[in-house]
Amino acid sequence: MEQNLKKLLKSKLARDIVRFFHQNQGSIDTVSGVSAWVQKDKKEVKKALDRLVREGVLEEHSEAGTKGYCYTRDKKMMDKIEKSAEEGL
Numbered sequence: 001m002e003q004n005l006k007k008l009l010k011s012k013l014a015r016d017i018v019r020f021f022h023q024n025q026g027s028i029d030t031v032s033g034v035s036a037w038v039q040k041d042k043k044e045v046k047k048a049l050d051r052l053v054r055e056g057v058l059e060e061h062s063e064a065g066t067k068g069y070c071y072t073r074d075k076k077m078m079d080k081i082e083k084s085a086e087e088g089l
Contacts, residue, residue: 005057008052009084013038013040013044013048014048014052018058020034020037021057021058021069021070021071025071027070029070030066030068031045031069053069056072057072058070058071
């Protein structure tokens with residue numbers, strides 16, 4: 001999993017998304033909201049969000065037909081991301 005995380009974080013878009021959620025760990029937002037933060041196309045952002053969910057960096061929640069994304073609560077993953085941040089995330 002750690003190699004997948006490092007490979008994923010080579011993408012500037014993925015790094016920008018992870019950086020935002022890492023710095024704002026209580027945030028939950030939609031594809032549209034994340035797209036506005038990182039100023040990228042919604043389709044690109046959706047792909048990055050899906051990859052981050054698959055790797056366990058983000059969690060996906062659905063309510064009333066709306067999907068929201070938030071930072072993981074997995075302590076081991078948070079520690080790996082913290083280590084990556086120290087290395088220049």
